[in-house]
Amino acid sequence: MDIRKKCQPHLWLLTGTGEGHVFAKSLLKEGWKITVSVVSNRASIPYEKLNLEKILIGALISEEEIRSVILNARSHENGFHCVIDLTHPFAMKITGSITKVCKELGQPLIRYERTIENFSNAFLIEKFSDLKNYDLKNKSILLALGVRHLQEALLVARNSGANVYARVLANPESIRKILASSIKKSNFAILNPSVSSDGKIEKALIRKWNIAGVVCRQSGGRNEILWHRICSSMGINLLMLERPTKFKNINSVDSYDKLIKRLKSICLE
Incomplete structure (x- = not known):
C-alpha cells in the first residue's frame, strides 16, 4: 500500500532557495499535492509549468498570515500533511514565525537546511x-x-x-x-x-x-x-x-532523501 493513502497528501512548501523548484517537481512525481509560497511574481515563474494546487505570491509578513493559510487549508482542503520550510538560511524572521505558528497549531513542520561545507580558503x-x-x-x-x-x-x-x-x-x-x-x-x-x-x-x-x-x-x-x-x-x-544557528534544534533535514523519509515517518505517527 502507498503510505500516502494513510495520511493527507497535501504539502505546503515555503520557498526562497533554488532547491524549492527541484523539491516541488520531485514531490509531484511521487504523488504529493503541492501548494507553494514565493515572495514575488518573478520568483513564481519557475513554478508556473508545474501541476501545483496553488501558488501563493507575496512575502508572509506576520504570524497571522501564516496561521490563516494553515487554517484555511484545514477548513477547505483537509489541511496540510506537513509544512516544509525551504526559505533562505539567513531568513531568520520567517523561519521563526513558521516554527512558532506550526507549534501552536500542532502542524507538522520540516525545515530544509543546506549542508555546511568546510572550505579551507x-x-x-x-x-x-x-x-x-x-x-x-x-x-x-x-x-x-x-x-x-x-x-x-x-x-x-x-x-x-x-x-x-x-x-x-x-x-x-x-x-x-x-x-x-x-x-x-x-x-x-x-x-x-x-x-x-x-x-x-x-x-x-x-x-x-x-x-x-x-x-x-x-x-x-x-x-x-x-x-x-x-x-x-x-x-x-x-x-x-557565518550562517545563523538560532534554529539549530528545529526538525530539519539536509537532503531530499531525508525529507522523504521524514514525511513517511509523520504518516506513520
Missing part, C-alpha cells in the same frame, strides 16, 4: 563589524551579499579603509536598494549569478576592479561554491558571514 566572520579585524586599507573589496545586508557591510568596509564594490541581483528590489545606498554608481554591477561553473562574469569584475577580497554569506548552495572556486583560482581572500 574562507575566513568566517560572526558579524560584519568583524571586518575591521582584517587589513582592508586601500584594498578593493567586492560585496556579494543580499541587499538587506549591503549597507551595513558597506559602512564597515569603508570605515576600515577599503575601496568598496558590489554585485547585486537583477531584480527590482535589489536595484532600488543599491541605488538608494551610498555606494558609487560606478562601483556596482547588476547581474544574476553566473550559470557557468567557473563564473566568467564574476572573474571579469574581479579583474576590472582589481579585487583583493570577496565578502559573501555562508548560505550554502551553488552560489557559495562558486565564490569558493573563484577566490581559490584567483588567489584572493574570501570572507563569509
